[in-house]
Amino acid sequence: MNSTHPGASLLIGVAILAVLLWALWPKRGLLALLNRARMNTRRALLEDALKFLFDCEYKGVSCGLNSIAGNLNISADKAAHLLNRLRAMGLIRMEEQEFFLTDTGRPYALRIVRVHRIWERYLADETGMGPMEWHGEADLQEHNMSAEAADELAARMGNPVFDPHGDPIPSARGELPAHRGRALSTLREGDIAQILHIEDEPHTIYEQLTALGLYPGMQVYVMDITEGKVSFAANGEECVLTPLFASSVTVELLPERAPLPQKYELLSSLKLGEKAEVVGISPNCRGQQRRRLMDLGVVPGTIISAELRSASNDPVAYRIMGATIAIRKDQASLIFINKKEALPNEQTSGL
């Protein structure tokens, strides 16, 4: 009943499917590539170069041709051409092989930085994208969003002043606080510090820092620092980084009297029938999920007890403020508890 041989049509079918998959595959597919190529215009390159120059200026690092070429991932020839164009536009100037923003170039760069950081904040708080995807997505959006649209988005989120990596977001007028803090690698043994910022580039370093569970606002205690490694306690866990990786983390030294960062236990470690007091929610739990937990009463001081385990092992149901709420294991490991301070007070358990 079919004129073509089934084997042949099978092959054709598989080929069509493969082509379709290739075209539609997220990130690496044809559509995604085309989309990226469309975004990656000459203007985008110019803006990225301005952004990088601003970053150097903000951190007080010098910025030469090669570092620009390296950051933008283009050849030195192309970078030289690009910088000439920027100079012709009056956005940058050159002094002794180093490049600086001019007074017309700086507001331009600040605007791009603002859109970028507002987008990162938006992605972190209002969407389900993971930390590894914020930066790349914001890199695409920063060239397409007008300053007005960015202001509107910021206003909707309550005008945030920091991006999720801890970088300050420039105000609409282009103001930015002075650079604060120092690299984690410059601390001494016994120092207690708070993480201000975690650099999201290069990708591989950021990936490892995220995997270690480091976040801005976290307190660290330096245990040992040598030429080859930095070891420190973060949230009671010992972390070891190479100095190169540790330099991606910006910290601020805390006064000596600051309470020693103690190890918190996690809600996921609570056994059935046990009780504990909530200490806080990890900053790694963001946006809707965080608000939901707080709405349910997961706030410092609440007494929480583990009651039931699902027939499939996860989630576990907890008794919170008189209601039984199921929480998945990966969320329960973002809630800090204190088992010792949970008093066996009958009056509180009914609350």
Add this chain to the structure above:
Amino acid sequence: MEKTQQTQREDILSLANNLRWDLGMDFHDTIIESIYEDASKIARKTARLESDKPAYSLDLKIDRWVTSRWLGFPIMFLLLALVFWITVSGANYPSGLLAKLLIDMGHPALKSLAAAAGLPWWLDGLLIDGAYLSMAWVIAVMLPPMAIFFPLFTLLEDLGYLPRVAFNMDNLFRKAGAHGKQALTLSMGFGCNAAGVIAARVIDSPRERLIAIITNNFSLCNGRWPTQILIATIFIGGAVPAHWAGLVSAGAVVGIAVLGILFSLVVSWGLSRTVLKGEASAFSLELPPYRPPRILQTLYTSLIDRTIFVLWRAVVFAVPAGMVIWLVANVHIGELSLAEHFIRITNPFTLIFGLNGVILLAYVIAIPANEIVIPTILMLTVLSAGMAGVGEGAGVMFELDSVADTENILRGGGWTLLTAINLMLFSLLHNPCSTTIYTIYKETNSAKWTLVATFLPIVLGLVVCFFTTQLWLLLVN
């Protein structure tokens, strides 16, 4: 004057903004946390709660049973199977009664009335054979099962048992990137996909809710079970020795339903990792205390909110579709009707997928309800194969009491075992009915997700049918 005020205001605002940088990034959370903390301290000090201990400890005891490692799933399967069994066995009689009343008696009565009033043949055909018959069919086959299924389901919900099902199933759905409550919308979808889509409101996380809505169509709904059973009985049961026929054909239908659940999980997994990755997600699941169900209220809400609501939407779509069905069979271009033209043109193309033009046309024009697919297929088969003496005439849908007669028509239309298998697959994997599509649009308020939910199953269905057909041809012939 005004100008200086304006600049002063801006200066103050920018000063305030600059000060916020010094406050640090967790300032917001710290304030909210301290407010909550103070509130709970005050409450602890001042409010005394009547102890709810006895009631709660009974709840806990029941919960230990229904969520236990060994009993949790068997209890769940037994209860759900019971609900389906009551629905299927209970709906048979009222459905037959309604069909007798609306189709066997109502249709001829209206016809003779129209003849007495001297209506022109085309108006009589369009209104009575088209619009009325399609509406009557939808009501007769849809109403009884829904009127039984929804109250039973709502009772379980009211009792507090359904959240426990979600609690037990969550692990599986979490792995697919979905919410445990999708187990509920999925089961609800076995009754009616439109109701399943509405039920997805219980999922409060935006991404998981969209996943539940888009994949609900993979639950084999009420309107598709009869198609599956009929085709499996004729072709699959007919292909094995007689004493195995019942078991094998029942197994084939259950297999299709299970395949639907599998597709639902796999597609959820794919969606949550690709197109829906960016949507926000927030999981929480409350296990409310058990309570005695309020039977009357449950009956009322499930009949009005679910059954009548869905039925009304189906009827609204069935009326125009009935007219279209009558028109394509009765409007002629040259020698042939529109339907025959369509079937001839699409036959070569549909054969690649192991289907035929009749099936394709039936699925296009019977979009308001899966219930009228088989009557439409029978009518179109008789029409296009030019069979004499069967059926009620061009554009008049019909069904036969005898399975053997149905088989004769279908085999006469060129159906084989392969066609039957593909029809069963395509019946599972095709676009949702128009009622469900409209409901998806109402619930998501997005044309984009409605289109995804509509076309994703068709593409999947065509792919699955294509490979089934070509592999079959390669291996069997």
